[in-house]
Amino acid sequence: MLLEVTELTKAFRDTMAVDHISCTLGNGVYGLLGVNGAGKTTFMRMLCTLLLPDSGAIRWEGSDIFSMGGAYRKLLGYLPQDFGYYPDFTIQDYLLYIASIKGLRPAYAKKHAEQLLQQVGLWDIRKQKMKKLSGGMKRRAGIAQAMLNDPQILILDEPTAGLDPRERIRFRNLISEIADKRLVLLSTHIVSDIEYIAGEILLMKDGKLTLTGTTQELTASMPEQVWRCTVQREQLDHYLQHYQVSNIRNTADGVELRILSASCPMAEAVPEPATLEDVFLYHFGEKAGADHDIL
């Protein structure tokens, strides 16, 4: 049960959104990590046969997914980044409709939709119209929709975007629950979303997969050391200019910094084990820093 991607490429006018990507995905949770504009959505849309690649191929068990057509989509569950729904449908109607276009038999669809609604915690409000739901509820309805056909391949594009921290935790747990015995590809630009649940992480930058591996492999591969040190407020600017700083925390004695550097930045600095977040910062530099603020 392998999804093989070879030299996949897609360009939009002058931007290479996806640039010769190759990877092989089996069962398990994959975290596709990259800043906005890295090409995650474009990559996923091709995996869902919504977009034709310029070159390269995607194969499921050796067959081209675009030739497989409906047979491939039968195995697919997809939650788009910009998840749209029918505002005047109730959650239940929505799920039953999607079930019908996924080719589920009505009796089975009804039973399965009920089970999924229970699982995502929407059973009690199943008769509510979609337009009345909060962002978190919509996403959960989106997950339920993607899970309807019990997909072999589950593709979730930024499923946690716009959720508050509590909903985000709930979401992580939900994904861990449903990740069993299938391929889950989850994109995000927020490290903490996938740090613990993804078996493998695909780091995407400018349309390319720059690094792949488990959290441990990625942190181990970091060529720079992480240092923790405390500096005076006046010195803060100096350090921000000369070092990559992954975290800043105000303390009683000054400002505690987390610095990525090959050499020791100051005598008092204490070496620390690198986290996935540090790896992300190392690869994406300033761009990533901006995104971290919203954590």
Added chain:
Amino acid sequence: MIFYEIKKTVSRTGGRIALGLLLFTLAVSCFLAVRVYYVNEEGAREYGYSAVQKLRAAQKEWAGALDEERLQAAFQENIRIRHSPEALSEDITENNIAFSRLQGIFEIRSLINESYAEGFRSYDYYLADRLTSVNAADFYQNRVRLLREWLETDAKDQFTEAEKAWLIRRYEELDTPFFYDYVKGWRRAMEYFPTLVMLAVMILGYLVAGIFSCEYQSKAEAVFFASAYGRSRAVSAKVKAGLLTVTGIYWALAGCYSAFVLAFLGADGASCPVQADLGGWKCFYHLTMGQAYVLVLLGGYLGCLFLSGLTMLVSAKTRSSVAAVMVPFGAVFLPSFLSFIQHPLMNHILVLLPNRLLDMGTTLGYFYLYPVGGQLHGAVPLLLILYTALSLVLYPMQYVEYRRLSKK
């Protein structure tokens, strides 16, 4: 799938408003169509069901083959009433009392006005009062004679010799003497139906425009197209939902309207030829009132089917309903602008535009002929064949178009 597609369409607020508007239009059309008055013996107007019954009874007395005997009787009756003291009086109420007596023969009197008119295109309301005598042979022959004269003079350049001969032959083929009856129900139903259909076609267009574009408007298209049947059965379900919406709503409207109007005014005279009524005297199609009405309904359906199909195709192609909802509006209003273009061929084309299907009653009266397959035809059969064929192509095209777009 189809069930949910239809539900999507009608569960929108806009969809609900559209359906409400349709019901309102239906009610207004029904009301206007049956608003018939009867002038009673006191010379006062009466409205309502009882008035209809009285008018019907008065005209029913004259029902039967419009032969020499009946024509003479009606003619003499008209003269008698015209020379009665009430008719000659200066007093309006007295005149109205005279008119009250005239109602039974009013339609036959109108036919006499048509038949004995000075020219093919003229109509004189008082002509029957001035005539000294009529006879059935002339009465029916005049119809052909006036056509012939018109074709030799005013309309000399409008028709080819073959067309002229064809028209005259058609006129001569009318079975005479024909059967006369009270046909108000059919006539009124035919007269007010186009208003209802024109509004219906625009509202139907609005409803079906969203069937394809709603996926994009609500950004639900990604999930739709990534589903197992998102490019096959689910797309054809949309096409079918459109067809069902148009068919269901149209026939529900047409059915309610026809049932109400014909029940209220009476469905008498279904087998009278359309020529036995003022509005159809010049018609060259040989149809009974009932057949003509069925044609009006079928034409309306075909018009709705075609224009809604075109709307859906545009919505499938552009992924937006903005341009799509304009299709029926354009179809209804554009031809009246086009008619300002003065060109001999223009009128021939205008009469084949889909809006003519929505008003078959009027289309039956058009004198445009088309040589097709070595024979001349009026616009009506051509419209029916042309738009049936186009509709048969339009709906499958939506399927192809929507599937194709989905891959970008």
